Amino acid sequence: MTIYEEREVTRKERVPVRKVCDICGQESKQLRNISHNHNSWGNDSCDSYETIEICQKDECYLGAFKKFEESNNSKYDTAEFDGMEYSKLRILLCK
Numbered sequence: 830m831t832i833y834e835e836r837e838v839t840r841k842e843r844v845p846v847r848k849v850c851d852i853c854g855q856e857s858k859q860l861r862n863i864s865h866n867h868n869s870w871g872n873d874s875c876d877s878y879e880t881i882e883i884c885q886k887d888e889c890y891l892g893a894f895k896k897f898e899e900s901n902n903s904k905y906d907t908a909e910f911d912g913m914e915y916s917k918l919r920i921l922l923c924k
């Protein structure tokens with residue numbers, strides 16, 4: 830039998846203190862989550878999800894896209910960036 834009583838407990842927790850853009854490094858009150866994955870079959874499909882937090886600047890969105898293009902995920906025909914098919918984005922970007 831375990832006997833309990835009320836005691837005041839102090840413990841340390843990781844709490845968010847500020848938000849910083851993963852691309853430009855500047856502090857921002859509101860960050861946007863951008864994720865990409867290869868969206869293909871295989872055990873690593875879930876593991877392929879990568880998410881970064883970026884500020885509202887257009888150049889940071891482009892920076893996130895460049896990071897995606899440099900990643901292994903972009904090598905797949907089924908790759909997705911920010912919920913869009915990379916194969917279609919490539920057409921839009923005339924690549």
Ligand SMILES: [Zn+2]
Pocket residue numbers: 850851852853854855883884885886889
């Ligand atoms: Zn930024």
